[in-house]
Amino acid sequence: MAATEFTIAFHSSMSSIKGLQNTCNENEINLNAKLKSLDTVQKPTGQKITEAVFVEQDSLTGLGNLTIKKTVAGDNPTFKGKAFILTQPVDVSVFRS
Amino acid sequence: MTIKKRNRTRLFISACLSLLICVFGTDFAAAQKKPTEFNSQLDDKQLCIDGKPLNSTEYCDFWRTYTSNRIKPEAASKALAMDARNELIKYAQGRIDRFYEEYTNNKKFNRVLLETIFDVLEIGAAVTIGIVNGKNGGARSKEVIAAALTGFQAARTALNKNFNLLETRIVINKMRENRAQILTRIVDNMSKPVSDYSWLNAKNDLRQYLYAGTFGNALDSLAADTGAAAQNAETTLRVVSGDIVVVPEATAANASQAKRAQQILVELEKKLGDPTPTTKDAALTKLKSILEELKKDPDLKDSIVDTSDGTAMITLIKQVRKEVLLKGRIDLARKINETIISVNTGQ
Numbered sequence: 001m002a003a004t005e006f007t008i009a010f011h012s013s014m015s016s017i018k019g020l021q022n023t024c025n026e027n028e029i030n031l032n033a034k035l036k037s038l039d040t041v042q043k044p045t046g047q048k049i050t051e052a053v054f055v056e057q058d059s060l061t062g063l064g065n066l067t068i069k070k071t072v073a074g075d076n077p078t079f080k081g082k083a084f085i086l087t088q089p090v091d092v093s094v095f096r097s
Numbered sequence: 098m099t100i101k102k103r104n105r106t107r108l109f110i111s112a113c114l115s116l117l118i119c120v121f122g123t124d125f126a127a128a129q130k131k132p133t134e135f136n137s138q139l140d141d142k143q144l145c146i147d148g149k150p151l152n153s154t155e156y157c158d159f160w161r162t163y164t165s166n167r168i169k170p171e172a173a174s175k176a177l178a179m180d181a182r183n184e185l186i187k188y189a190q191g192r193i194d195r196f197y198e199e200y201t202n203n204k205k206f207n208r209v210l211l212e213t214i215f216d217v218l219e220i221g222a223a224v225t226i227g228i229v230n231g232k233n234g235g236a237r238s239k240e241v242i243a244a245a246l247t248g249f250q251a252a253r254t255a256l257n258k259n260f261n262l263l264e265t266r267i268v269i270n271k272m273r274e275n276r277a278q279i280l281t282r283i284v285d286n287m288s289k290p291v292s293d294y295s296w297l298n299a300k301n302d303l304r305q306y307l308y309a310g311t312f313g314n315a316l317d318s319l320a321a322d323t324g325a326a327a328q329n330a331e332t333t334l335r336v337v338s339g340d341i342v343v344v345p346e347a348t349a350a351n352a353s354q355a356k357r358a359q360q361i362l363v364e365l366e367k368k369l370g371d372p373t374p375t376t377k378d379a380a381l382t383k384l385k386s387i388l389e390e391l392k393k394d395p396d397l398k399d400s401i402v403d404t405s406d407g408t409a410m411i412t413l414i415k416q417v418r419k420e421v422l423l424k425g426r427i428d429l430a431r432k433i434n435e436t437i438i439s440v441n442t443g444q
Contacts, residue, residue, distance in 0.1 A: 006423060009343045022352040027344060029355040030422045030430045032415045042334035049343055060363045060415075064356045 004056040006031050009041075009049040012084035017092060020083050021068040024052060024094075028063040032056060034096075035066060038081030040089045050083040067095040132192040134300075135307050141296075159184045160296070167291045178291045185296055186283060189303045197276070197310035201269060268315045275309035342425045351431060358434035361441045362411055369407040377407075383440060384410040390436045391417070396429055 008027060014020050024035050033054035041051045057063065070090060071080055077093035084090070133151060134144070142164075143149070145157035163181035166174040283302045286294040308314045347355075368380035384407055391414075392398045400417045404410055414433065421429035 006419075007337075007341060008423070009337075009341045011343060011346065014346055018349075019346045022349050023344065023347040025352045026347040026355040027422065029359045030427075030434075031419050033419075040334055041337045043341065044336060044339045047343075048334060049337075049341070051337060051341070060359060060366060060411075064352065064359060 004033075005036065006033055006054045006056065007051060008054070009043075009051050010083070012040075012048040012050065012087045014050065014083065014085050017068055017070060017083075017085060017090070020050070020085065020092070021066060024066050024068065025064040027052070028054065028066065032060065032063065034063065035094065037079060038083050038092060038094065040082045040084055048084060048087070062096075065097045067097060069093050069095070130196075131307065132189070132196055134189055134192065135304055141300075156185065156188050159188060163291070163296050167295070175290060175292075182291055182294075182296045182299060183287050186287060186299050186303065189300070190280070190283075190306070193303065193307045193310065196307065197272075200310065201272070268312055268319065271315040271319050272310050272312070275315065276306060279306040279309055342423060344422070344425075344427055354431065354434050354438065358437040361437050362414065366408070366411055369411075381407045381410075384414075386440045387414065387437055390440055391433060394429070394432060396426070397421070397432070 008031075010020065010023055014023070020038075024038075028035055031054050033056045036053045036055045037051075039051045040048065042048050069075070069077075069092065071077075071093045075093050078096045080091065080093050082089055083092050134141075134156060139149075141157075141160050144151045145160055146152060151157050159181045163178050163185060166178035166181065169175070169178075279302060283299060283306065286299065286302070365380045365384055368376050371377050371380075388401050388410060392401045397417065400420065402413065404413065414437070418430050418433045421427075421433070
């Protein structure tokens with residue numbers, strides 16, 4: 001059976017990549033789920049948001065240990081995504097330690 | 098003989114430089130002056146007094162009619178003011194349209210003139226190279242003139258590259274588009290009473306209409322359009338469901354608190370499996386206390402069900418925290434984490 005996925009969103013006014021990292025880590029724990037993807041999307045109202053998809057985990061361990069950085073050529077992250085930082089789309093790389 | 102050739106070369110170069118100074122140093126067609134109504138630091142009241150050029154024009158006649166009627170309560174006066182405002186708009190629009198025609202024609206004329214001058218300079222230089230004798234000082238003269246010719250050709254290339262005919266047409270089309278948009282707005286407002294659309298409102302719109310007919314404004318507008326288009330292309334966004342929960346940004350303290358709460362739950366889970374009864378019981382007691390504390394919150398009490406199984410208690414805490422978050426209640430999720438920590442530390 002496929003694992004349950006949760007989708008939540010973050011405001012496009014996210015202040016920094018560090019703020020995005022804190023938000024993802026907090027929500028991994030609160031949802032007991034691992035972050036799977038980040039993407040920039042738009043609500044039907046026109047509001048631009050960062051969509052975060054999480055996959056539910058059975059175990060309590062290994063959550064909330066994400067490091068998020070601006071994507072640079074040659075890095076090898078767990079996955080690459082896109083997020084609004086200060087309303088501007090930014091390519092980000094997500095690493096799990 | 099050598100001196101004469103040098104003089105001839107110098108004369109040619111001087112002529113060329115003079116022509117270049119004329120080309121780049123001045124506008125051949127005199128610059129068009131903006132309509133006085135918009136080119137002055139003076140307001141309408143100051144423009145319509147004795148001694149000022151507009152005093153005896155229709156513009157001031159309409160303006161006086163407008164100002165003397167606009168605040169009168171009678172319907173007839175209001176209609177008169179509205180009519181005068183609309184006449185002022187038409188008057189100013191005519192002046193701006195005339196300015197626009199002269200301005201764009203002037204730009205086209207200057208460009209054609211520049212092209213002609215470069216033609217003359219290039220032909221003249223090529224012919225002079227042919228005339229100059231190649232012997233002795235003549236060889237040097239030929240080199241100098243050939244270098245000047247290369248310079249003219251490079252200048253023409255730069256002119257064409259930076260401002261060719263197609264680009265001029267694009268800019269003029271942008272000016273026409275901007276002008277049409279503003280004029281549509283003005284015309285739409287002409288049916289409004291002066292209380293909703295005063296002459297000063299109209300004059301501000303007309304000033305925009307005037308500036309929309311200038312190259313600088315059109316170039317700015319084009320740059321803005323292409324910038325916006327590029328940004329839209331970069332962020333072509335997938336439209337998602339409207340009911341997606343938007344969670345606020347977490348601080349480092351929020352993330353740290355969640356992590357600490359998680360560690361406590363992991364430790365309690367381990368202790369529940371401990372063979373030592375006292376360790377297991379202590380973990381069970383803490384979990385019960387956490388749930389008791391959470392029950393005190395009116396928003397959480399209905400979600401907390403009684404159970405004596407420690408593993409079920411952990412599952413319940415995780416379940417409630419997830420559910421409140423997915424309902425957009427990050428405050429309650431944080432309250433749960435705070436409670437786990439405070440109960441664990443005995444505060």
